[in-house]
Amino acid sequence: MAEYATPTTEQEFAGNFAQLKPLMSNSEALLESSRCLFCFDAPCIKACPSGIDIPLFIRQINSGNATGAARTIYEANYFGNACGKVCPTEVLCEGSCVYTATGAKPIEIGRLQSHATRKVMDQGKHLFQPGAATGFRVAVVGAGPAGISCACELRKLGHEVEVFEARSQPSGLTLYGVAPYKITNEETLAEMAYLEAQFGFQVHYNHLISTRADLEKLENEYDAIFLGIGLGHTSALGLPGEERENCVGAVEFIEQLRIRQEQTAVGRKVVVLGGGNTAMDAASESARLGAERVVLAYRRGKEEMGAYEFEYDLAKGVGVQGLFNVAPLEILGNGKVEGVKFVRTAVLNGQVQPVPGSEFVEPCDMVIKATGQAKQTSFLHLIPELQLDGKGRIVFNPGTGQTTNPRYFAAGDAANGGAEVVNAAADGKAAAHGIHTFLTR
Amino acid sequence: MPDLSINFAGIKSPNPFWLASAPPTNSGYQVMKAFDAGWGGAVWKTLGVPVVNVSSRYGSVNYRDKRMMGFNNIELISDRPLADNLREIEEVKKRFPHHAVIASLMVQSRQEWHDIVRDVTNAGSDGIELNFGCPHGMCERGMGSAVGQEPEVLQTIVEWVMEVARIPVIVKLTPNISDITEPALAARRGGANAISLINTIQSIVGVDLDLFAPYPIVDGKGSNGGYCGPAVKPIALNMVKNCAQHPDVRLPISGIGGIETWRDAVEHILLGASSVQVCTAAMHYGFGIIREMTSGLEQYMTEKGFHTIDDMVGRALPNVKHWEDLNLQYKVTASINPDKCIGCQLCYTACEDGAHQAIRLQPGTRTPEIIDENCVGCNLCSLVCPVEQCITMERRDDGTQHQTWKERTAADDIPTTFNDERAGGRHHWVPEPAAALGKEKEKTLPGKARLYTPEPEKQVVNE
Ligand SMILES: Cc1cc2nc3c(=O)[nH]c(=O)nc-3n(C[C@H](O)[C@H](O)[C@H](O)COP(=O)(O)OP(=O)(O)OC[C@H]3O[C@@H](n4cnc5c(N)ncnc54)[C@H](O)[C@@H]3O)c2cc1C
Ligand SMILES: Cc1cc2nc3c(=O)[nH]c(=O)nc-3n(C[C@H](O)[C@H](O)[C@H](O)COP(=O)(O)O)c2cc1C
Ligand code: SF4
Ligand code: SF4
Numbered sequence A: 001m002a003e004y005a006t007p008t009t010e011q012e013f014a015g016n017f018a019q020l021k022p023l024m025s026n027s028e029a030l031l032e033s034s035r036c037l038f039c040f041d042a043p044c045i046k047a048c049p050s051g052i053d054i055p056l057f058i059r060q061i062n063s064g065n066a067t068g069a070a071r072t073i074y075e076a077n078y079f080g081n082a083c084g085k086v087c088p089t090e091v092l093c094e095g096s097c098v099y100t101a102t103g104a105k106p107i108e109i110g111r112l113q114s115h116a117t118r119k120v121m122d123q124g125k126h127l128f129q130p131g132a133a134t135g136f137r138v139a140v141v142g143a144g145p146a147g148i149s150c151a152c153e154l155r156k157l158g159h160e161v162e163v164f165e166a167r168s169q170p171s172g173l174t175l176y177g178v179a180p181y182k183i184t185n186e187e188t189l190a191e192m193a194y195l196e197a198q199f200g201f202q203v204h205y206n207h208l209i210s211t212r213a214d215l216e217k218l219e220n221e222y223d224a225i226f227l228g229i230g231l232g233h234t235s236a237l238g239l240p241g242e243e244r245e246n247c248v249g250a251v252e253f254i255e256q257l258r259i260r261q262e263q264t265a266v267g268r269k270v271v272v273l274g275g276g277n278t279a280m281d282a283a284s285e286s287a288r289l290g291a292e293r294v295v296l297a298y299r300r301g302k303e304e305m306g307a308y309e310f311e312y313d314l315a316k317g318v319g320v321q322g323l324f325n326v327a328p329l330e331i332l333g334n335g336k337v338e339g340v341k342f343v344r345t346a347v348l349n350g351q352v353q354p355v356p357g358s359e360f361v362e363p364c365d366m367v368i369k370a371t372g373q374a375k376q377t378s379f380l381h382l383i384p385e386l387q388l389d390g391k392g393r394i395v396f397n398p399g400t401g402q403t404t405n406p407r408y409f410a411a412g413d414a415a416n417g418g419a420e421v422v423n424a425a426a427d428g429k430a431a432a433h434g435i436h437t438f439l440t441r
Numbered sequence B: 001m002p003d004l005s006i007n008f009a010g011i012k013s014p015n016p017f018w019l020a021s022a023p024p025t026n027s028g029y030q031v032m033k034a035f036d037a038g039w040g041g042a043v044w045k046t047l048g049v050p051v052v053n054v055s056s057r058y059g060s061v062n063y064r065d066k067r068m069m070g071f072n073n074i075e076l077i078s079d080r081p082l083a084d085n086l087r088e089i090e091e092v093k094k095r096f097p098h099h100a101v102i103a104s105l106m107v108q109s110r111q112e113w114h115d116i117v118r119d120v121t122n123a124g125s126d127g128i129e130l131n132f133g134c135p136h137g138m139c140e141r142g143m144g145s146a147v148g149q150e151p152e153v154l155q156t157i158v159e160w161v162m163e164v165a166r167i168p169v170i171v172k173l174t175p176n177i178s179d180i181t182e183p184a185l186a187a188r189r190g191g192a193n194a195i196s197l198i199n200t201i202q203s204i205v206g207v208d209l210d211l212f213a214p215y216p217i218v219d220g221k222g223s224n225g226g227y228c229g230p231a232v233k234p235i236a237l238n239m240v241k242n243c244a245q246h247p248d249v250r251l252p253i254s255g256i257g258g259i260e261t262w263r264d265a266v267e268h269i270l271l272g273a274s275s276v277q278v279c280t281a282a283m284h285y286g287f288g289i290i291r292e293m294t295s296g297l298e299q300y301m302t303e304k305g306f307h308t309i310d311d312m313v314g315r316a317l318p319n320v321k322h323w324e325d326l327n328l329q330y331k332v333t334a335s336i337n338p339d340k341c342i343g344c345q346l347c348y349t350a351c352e353d354g355a356h357q358a359i360r361l362q363p364g365t366r367t368p369e370i371i372d373e374n375c376v377g378c379n380l381c382s383l384v385c386p387v388e389q390c391i392t393m394e395r396r397d398d399g400t401q402h403q404t405w406k407e408r409t410a411a412d413d414i415p416t417t418f419n420d421e422r423a424g425g426r427h428h429w430v431p432e433p434a435a436a437l438g439k440e441k442e443k444t445l446p447g448k449a450r451l452y453t454p455e456p457e458k459q460v461v462n463e
């Protein structure tokens, strides 16, 4: 039974994808900020990958200095508003708030963070300006959290920055990947516009850097190059029938969802393959688009899923059904998807083994593969001396972002193999300092 | 069931909770509603000369999200016609003959005092309260605190009142004076039957940062007002105690100031009050709070085995001593219960920066540790700890020794120089001044700020 009717209008879409962390009113922010204990050496700060001084900004909100709060946040993290909404706070700052040990609710750090940053955005209050020009020029490839954060910090340090972005809009997977109930397109883009207005970097949209010639041009025209290219498409599973119509990759499905919103087509019976956070998102999103039945199929047991517990709870909460210890054998159908043939699995000596004779068919009219994103290895191989590790991640110095080609720096999903927006934002910014040291040493 | 009723200097009421003379007692309508809700008495909003009021009138001290921790006003006495008030007093007394209605009065001349005392007595009032407290507006006209601050003037006026009074007379004292017992003694000399305290404290509750004007703001300007509400309780308690302990005051005390719950009321009573008055709490939450107050008081009395209010009055007074009478041999130190600790480290930073460097951090856990030999037993850590009963103060002396400063002085056993052995025992070790520099900087410099210190790579490895 579907919990959600298929949305047909913008309002219905907004209703089905209602924000999990809606904007806090002033009264709510006052109440919540009043609860913060202002811990010494606060554990929440340590749990934040961008190291925001959380007790400080909460106290600033509490004392009626929301602008100061926003400055504290943005000084540590240029995606301050987005992070407040999209971060898995349950396992980061809020998860380590001392209140959790009392049995009381942790401080709603994420929502307070978005509250303060939204205020300065709405008021158009500029907090930063570009530094005195150094004459150095840096090319940033990719306008995702890593690229934009690096660009902002480079501008602050006085370097000229040009960003090359394959897509037509900035913020990478914040706009094209994150679930719509975490952040709206409007909110994401408002923060990007706010940053661009302050730092004045150039973004060349619809500008894919893909060939050796493209790279050579960058190498000739710029003093350093930053790679914030993220990951690639959903990896292929290598199953028979994978090419059938309505068998799609999760990342591609979600990208459509973020662009087309209520016009996104979803099956009536959807099978999602995978056990990570993207699988949970795709399953939730299918349900909210009005699919009658959504089955989440995972090769191992429930406890072994890579997804955060709260993400699975969220999916369960909208009616998604878990199907565990099953492996897909074939996508069945006649042109279009009609079902998935599974075999049950058992774990023997840590290895997932098929149980012979246990095959069955789960009928469906859509399959979403949430089985991981491929790395952009063939593109990266075009860069001389750039080393990738065994998993296709760019080898880099985590303190400086520098790669094995000294003029190339990297951060974000392309370097860490896929983490969160906050990691990309923090590391992109750190890389700007690495570049600065490299250029000015 | 304990008996909550009182007989305060001859004024009877079903419980000790009275509404103080203030906006909640401005009309017969309000007083009837309050009695209906369960209040035992009401001191009518001060009657006297014709006045005009300004708007706005109130200001508030908020603490974080908590509103009206402290409250102030620049209002004057009743701005309603005396005749209307008298008629309503009469009506209330007819409907509630066993509740206490006390008329608060403030006029100037002897004749005016005589007239108004007769008027309110004829209206059926159970008692009279002389308002010598209002710290704004009326004192400029030679009334209110202008009287309360001059014991001789106060005594004279009390004498005028006593010339005609046939019902008990309470003198309400202003706290805007350095020794509260002086006006209390003057009230006694004048023949008053009781005192009530405190009235509001002269104050400015805040300044508007854009208009550069004090709150409450009247057309861009403000004035000092009268401060009250929960924030003033400690000042009130001390003054109630001073009057209750003074050997020559010997008058029943109606305790006022910061009473919001049954606990606040019991504290006033334990320090010598035999009735209590409430204003701000009723203005904040309405008359309904009386239910919590009476039920809490009843529960407390039952548990303690008190049968009447009189059983409790002044019970804490024998334990309020001068500093020189405290036992110097008594010694407590702090103790942290690691099972309760949530790791906020507020105790650590409080003791480290604000007390005696007697708490250290431990590797591998966020629970700090008390350094027993440095702990002077000041309580600070246990006060800042957000977890109930997590830091407790444990007694360390064996309880057999008792020695006060006074006794030591008498025995000529007090230290006369700093290196005197007799000054020992309460000293504690302090670190070298320069050891403070850079201490735990990495813990107070948040997050990525650490990353951009000179050795970024080394720092990252640490994380
Ligand atoms: C489905 C899904 C849900 C997610 N949900 C969350 C979430 O709820 N919370 C959270 O914190 N994180 C979430 N993430 C992870 C988060 O989105 C990423 O970690 C983060 O966006 C990585 O930032 P990035 O800048 O490294 O890469 P990306 O965001 O991928 O940005 C890379 C940018 O580079 C551009 N680009 C790539 N190659 C080229 C090229 N050759 N030339 C020019 N441009 C190029 C791309 O178009 C893109 O705009 C999610 C990820 C996915 C896939
Ligand atoms: C708005 C306002 C007006 C007051 N007016 C009077 C008054 O007319 N006569 C008087 O004796 N006290 C007056 N007071 C003082 C109160 O009776 C009381 O002494 C004081 O508020 C302290 O008590 P509380 O902290 O419980 O409110 C007034 C207080 C307030 C807040
Ligand atoms: S851990 Fe919680 S209470 Fe402590 S500073 Fe952080 S948000 Fe505030
Ligand atoms: S009681 Fe005072 S000195 Fe002792 S540990 Fe606590 S704060 Fe420090």
Ligand code: SF4
Pocket: B336, B337, B340, B341, B342, B343, B344, B345, B346, B347, B348, B366, B367, B368, B384, B385, B386, B387, B390, B391
């Ligand atoms: S203040 Fe209390 S809870 Fe916080 S660290 Fe100290 S003992 Fe633990």
